Amino acid sequence: MTTCQRCTETATVHVTETVEGRRREIHLCGPCARRAGLIAAEEVPPLPLEGVVQGLILAHVGELVGEVAALTCPDCGLKFMEFRRGGRLGCPRDYEAFSIGLIPILGRTQGATRHVGKRPRRPARGVDRLRLRSLLRRAIAREDYEQAARLRDQLRLEDGDE
Amino acid sequence: MNLDDLTGTSGEWLRGSGPESDIVMCSRIRLARNLADFPFINRASRGEKAEIEATFKSKIIQPGELELSYLDVNGMSSLNRQFLVERQLISREHQAADWPRGVAIGPRENISIMVNEEDHLRIQVMLSGLSLHDVWDRINRLDDQIEARLDYAFSPQLGYLTACPTNVGTGIRVGVMLHLPGLVETKQIEKVFRALQKINLAVRGLYGEGTQAFGDFYQISNQQTLGKSELELIRNLNDVIPQIITYERQARQALLGEKRNQLLDKVSRAYGQLKTAHQISSEETMLLLSSVRLGINLGLIDDLEIPTVNELFIHTQPAHLQRLQGAELSSDERNIARASYLRTKLGNGRLPETE
Numbered sequence: 315m316t317t318c319q320r321c322t323e324t325a326t327v328h329v330t331e332t333v334e335g336r337r338r339e340i341h342l343c344g345p346c347a348r349r350a351g352l353i354a355a356e357e358v359p360p361l362p363l364e365g366v367v368q369g370l371i372l373a374h375v376g377e378l379v380g381e382v383a384a385l386t387c388p389d390c391g392l393k394f395m396e397f398r399r400g401g402r403l404g405c406p407r408d409y410e411a412f413s414i415g416l417i418p419i420l421g422r423t424q425g426a427t428r429h430v431g432k433r434p435r436r437p438a439r440g441v442d443r444l445r446l447r448s449l450l451r452r453a454i455a456r457e458d459y460e461q462a463a464r465l466r467d468q469l470r471l472e473d474g475d476e
Numbered sequence: 477m478n479l480d481d482l483t484g485t486s487g488e489w490l491r492g493s494g495p496e497s498d499i500v501m502c503s504r505i506r507l508a509r510n511l512a513d514f515p516f517i518n519r520a521s522r523g524e525k526a527e528i529e530a531t532f533k534s535k536i537i538q539p540g541e542l543e544l545s546y547l548d549v550n551g552m553s554s555l556n557r558q559f560l561v562e563r564q565l566i567s568r569e570h571q572a573a574d575w576p577r578g579v580a581i582g583p584r585e586n587i588s589i590m591v592n593e594e595d596h597l598r599i600q601v602m603l604s605g606l607s608l609h610d611v612w613d614r615i616n617r618l619d620d621q622i623e624a625r626l627d628y629a630f631s632p633q634l635g636y637l638t639a640c641p642t643n644v645g646t647g648i649r650v651g652v653m654l655h656l657p658g659l660v661e662t663k664q665i666e667k668v669f670r671a672l673q674k675i676n677l678a679v680r681g682l683y684g685e686g687t688q689a690f691g692d693f694y695q696i697s698n699q700q701t702l703g704k705s706e707l708e709l710i711r712n713l714n715d716v717i718p719q720i721i722t723y724e725r726q727a728r729q730a731l732l733g734e735k736r737n738q739l740l741d742k743v744s745r746a747y748g749q750l751k752t753a754h755q756i757s758s759e760e761t762m763l764l765l766s767s768v769r770l771g772i773n774l775g776l777i778d779d780l781e782i783p784t785v786n787e788l789f790i791h792t793q794p795a796h797l798q799r800l801q802g803a804e805l806s807s808d809e810r811n812i813a814r815a816s817y818l819r820t821k822l823g824n825g826r827l828p829e830t831e
Binding site for chain 2 (some may be wrong): 390
């Protein structure tokens with residue numbers, strides 16, 4: 315649970331904005347967000363039933379936030395929360411791995427979630443090679459040079475096949 | 477092509493011709509592209525970055541059909557890297573990085589392809605004046621040629637995949653560089669910016685994101701890259717730019733009509749200072765050249781051409797000046813050398829006279 319940046323309540327409003335190329339995340343509780351003008355002022359006091367629904371929504375969204383926060387790319391190892399902090403993705407597969415967290419962000423910032431426009435004329439063959447490279451990186455990290463050599467040969471072999 | 481070849485010349489995009497070139501300095505499109513089988517730059521190891529560079533060189537530069545020259549930016553002195561920034565051939569981020577990277581440059585400097593910037597490839601095409609469709613035709617063809625030899629990271633749903641989600645989809649940034657001294661002088665520029673921001677267009681300084689406007693030059697570009705086709709995004713900009721041009725022309729005519737003497741005074745003083753100064757900073761030079769450029773466009777100065785002024789904008793910047801002098805200079809020495817260069821270039825020009 316994130317704490318409101320202005321008081322000690324739990325933050326329920328999460329906003330990401332980009333000002334002059336720098337990303338900034340704002341986490342506020344409902345009343346503070348309302349005071350900051352980020353959400354509309356309450357005009358009528360909520361009915362008890364709405365309160366219950368609100369609670370259910372919050373509980374559900376809270377769970378989703380936790381799930382999204384735990385996402386890690388199987389290939390490059392980037393965590394979703396690292397992306398939220400730095401604003402940059404680690405590899406092409408992140409778009410798939412972080413899809414549930416990323417698509418809503420694209421909807422908000424780009425106003426769309428589907429590409430319209432130019433497409434490559436032939437399908438890319440690189441996706442499996444991205445996996446091979448990540449295995450190679452890991453083999454080198456754990457000093458398994460035999461495995462690393464095998465993977466490197468496999469990558470080179472494919473280069474030669476082209 | 478090497479840096480010495482570039483020093484004495486200036487890019488074709490500075491030649492001051494093409495539609496609306498009194499106000500539109502140049503049109504520029506860049507495409508962000510990544511190879512499908514490598515991590516993005518911020519996650520790639522040094523070795524992988526070197527491999528990306530080698531792959532690009534062997535598949536795009538070596539075959540030679542594209543007539544591109546490759547410069548190794550990583551092995552370059554900081555002065556030479558600064559030179560490429562002033563030339564608009566690389567970005568400040570690319571200049572400041574410290575890993576294997578380079579730039580491929582096309583004939584007449586209309587093309588530059590940065591390798592290992594934020595994305596594996598940043599392809600850029602620039603032309604003088606307002607000619608976005610022409611720029612698009614060229615960059616689209618170039619992109620096809622590269623794509624035939626390299627596998628781009630692409631998803632059927634999200635389009636071209638980029639390191640930052642603000643570029644995903646088309647990966648396109650369509651921009652025009654405008655000279656807007658009239659709107660600045662009549663203090664209407666803020667109003668124009670506010671209107672542009674409402675329709676999702678970004679306004680930036682001469683050197684892109686996060687930079688200040690120099691000498692009344694502004695870059696206007698799209699922000700959205702997903703959900704609209706390249707041609708729609710180009711059309712959006714093409715619809716708006718003529719209106720800004722009209723506002724700028726109206727502002728210039730208003731100045732000519734209502735404040736002719738003040739305008740003439742400003743233009744003449746600027747021209748006079750540039751011709752007679754013995755030390756001058758690059759910021760002051762930019763401001764004065766902006767007034768002189770306006771003076772030429774309004775017919776107040778008739779013995780100087782726009783391409784010369786455009787060239788002076790670039791050649792009086794720190795790295796250019798030092799390369800032209802063939803020596804590294806301190807800030808004070810540069811100010812003296814700059815003034816001397818300007819006196820030589822503008823020496824015999826006549827000052828405008830009051831009617």
